[in-house]
Amino acid sequence: MPDAAAISVRDLRVRRGGQIVLPGIDLDVVPGLVTGLLGPSGSGKTTLMRSIVGVQVVEGGDVRVLGDAAGSPGLRRRVGYVTQAPSVYADLSVAENLRYFARVLGADGGAVADAIVAVDLSAQATQVVHTTSGGQRARVSLAAALVGRPELLVLDEPTVGLDPVLRRDLWDLFHRLAAGGATLLVSSHVMDEADRCDELILLREGRVLATGTPAAIRERTGAERLEDAFLRLIEAAG
Amino acid sequence: MTPAVTWATALRVLTQLRRDPRTIALILFVPTLLVVILRYVFDGRPETFDRVGGPMLGLFPFVSMFVVTSVTMLRERVTGTLERLMTTPLGKLDLLVGYALAFALLAAVQASVVSGVAILALGLDLAGSAGTVIGLAIANALLGMSLGLFASAFARTEFQAVQFLPALVLPQLLLCGLFVPREQMVGWLEAISAAMPLTYSYDALARATDGAPLTGRFATDVAVTVGVTLLALALGAATLRRRTP
Numbered sequence: 001m002p003d004a005a006a007i008s009v010r011d012l013r014v015r016r017g018g019q020i021v022l023p024g025i026d027l028d029v030v031p032g033l034v035t036g037l038l039g040p041s042g043s044g045k046t047t048l049m050r051s052i053v054g055v056q057v058v059e060g061g062d063v064r065v066l067g068d069a070a071g072s073p074g075l076r077r078r079v080g081y082v083t084q085a086p087s088v089y090a091d092l093s094v095a096e097n098l099r100y101f102a103r104v105l106g107a108d109g110g111a112v113a114d115a116i117v118a119v120d121l122s123a124q125a126t127q128v129v130h131t132t133s134g135g136q137r138a139r140v141s142l143a144a145a146l147v148g149r150p151e152l153l154v155l156d157e158p159t160v161g162l163d164p165v166l167r168r169d170l171w172d173l174f175h176r177l178a179a180g181g182a183t184l185l186v187s188s189h190v191m192d193e194a195d196r197c198d199e200l201i202l203l204r205e206g207r208v209l210a211t212g213t214p215a216a217i218r219e220r221t222g223a224e225r226l227e228d229a230f231l232r233l234i235e236a237a238g
Numbered sequence: 239m240t241p242a243v244t245w246a247t248a249l250r251v252l253t254q255l256r257r258d259p260r261t262i263a264l265i266l267f268v269p270t271l272l273v274v275i276l277r278y279v280f281d282g283r284p285e286t287f288d289r290v291g292g293p294m295l296g297l298f299p300f301v302s303m304f305v306v307t308s309v310t311m312l313r314e315r316v317t318g319t320l321e322r323l324m325t326t327p328l329g330k331l332d333l334l335v336g337y338a339l340a341f342a343l344l345a346a347v348q349a350s351v352v353s354g355v356a357i358l359a360l361g362l363d364l365a366g367s368a369g370t371v372i373g374l375a376i377a378n379a380l381l382g383m384s385l386g387l388f389a390s391a392f393a394r395t396e397f398q399a400v401q402f403l404p405a406l407v408l409p410q411l412l413l414c415g416l417f418v419p420r421e422q423m424v425g426w427l428e429a430i431s432a433a434m435p436l437t438y439s440y441d442a443l444a445r446a447t448d449g450a451p452l453t454g455r456f457a458t459d460v461a462v463t464v465g466v467t468l469l470a471l472a473l474g475a476a477t478l479r480r481r482t483p
Binding site for chain 2: 016017053054055056057071073076077079081083085086087088089090091092096100101103104105106128144148
């Protein structure tokens with residue numbers, strides 16, 4: 001069913017700084033779900049995400065996103081990408097940042113108000129970003145992608161360092177977006193977030209270790225905790 | 239290129255500048271102070287002040303905008319906002335022209351303030367038209383902007399970006415003819431100065447300020463200034479990559 005996949009990666013090979021980061025991986029992401037890209041730091045999650053949104057120079061292979069080649073101009077309005085480090089203008093207010101990205105993405109004014117509410121920053125809307133906390137800044141960066149109402153959202157470690165309540169709220173938001181028809185690919189190096197995903201892709205050293213629902217991965221490995229399941233998969237892979 | 243996005247970018251850059259009143263104050267105050275110093279350095283020699291001070295009005299924006307642009311564009315690269323923009327429908331020209339519009343406005347304000355002080359308070363005698371000088375100041379600001387943009391692609395840190403000023407701008411200032419007429423330079427220096435864009439924009443300024451009729455040589459000067467600006471912008475656009483290693 002590669003045609004039905006929101007993202008389909010075939011034999012993707014990427015080299016960064018002389019090192020092979022992705023030696024040739026294949027994967028599919030189901031549309032309309034929250035897919036977790038789990039793996040330790042250095043496993044190639046960011047490189048894979050950069051390849052999917054089309055900002056990574058790749059050595060070979062095929063990456064198709066929403067039916068088009070990754071990075072093709074038609075996708076720039078349909079795909080939202082949030083980098084791990086917040087990428088917004090620190091010297092603009094929250095609302096000024098979002099208004100700018102909304103205009104760049106051709107979104108209407110209502111999208112800005114919706115995005116501010118979605119990430120729960122109404123009280124900080126007029127605050128200049130460099131005076132906000134790290135967690136608030138991460139949410140401004142997320143909101144800057146939400147204003148375009150993308151069909152596919154690629155989020156690189158969006159919940160890292162956030163307090164538990166905020167993390168729960170953000171995962172709720174991700175599922176609301178998926179319920180509204182969007183596809184989300186969310187990376188994390190924290191295994192306890194895996195249970196919040198509909199589907200998982202476990203990545204290690206640039207290779208896909210396993211894919212499937214959390215329940216299916218538990219069943220396959222016989223492990224109760226996903227952390228243990230991951231360990232058993234690593235041992236089994238040798 | 240989408241006019242709405244270009245305009246949004248210009249407004250965004252102007253809002254960022256407004257948030258940084260110290261930079262605006264430095265851009266307006268420092269050249270004004272330098273003109274005051276120049277006036278009293280040439281105290282009792284008003285004709286020298288006129289000869290040097292007039293063209294200086296148009297050269298300040300070149301220097302200011304070179305620094306401001308190279309640091310701002312480097313910041314876009316380092317903070318990841320450039321990478322984010324490269325995943326959006328924003329065209330490279332939207333970004334570059336947006337910057338150009340914002341900085342041209344800033345240059346016009348700078349040139350007006352500095353010219354106003356020089357002419358009204360310091361008695362600078364501009365034989366040519368002040369409007370032409372301000373127009374050339376804007377052209378020089380855009381030249382500085384486009385060269386700064388191009389230079390920023392080769393800087394990894396803000397420290398390096400600032401060092402491009404002495405490396406790329408000071409030699410041009412020394413050789414443009416402001417300090418020593420070019421025909422009095424040793425041959426090889428004169429040849430080098432002929433290859434530097436600031437030589438032409440200085441020549442245009444010198445002609446515009448001394449009140450001589452603006453001849454074909456003036457048109458050539460302006461054409462070179464605009465041409466190099468467009469060339470540097472094109473090269474700068476080529477350094478903005480959607481895909482990076």
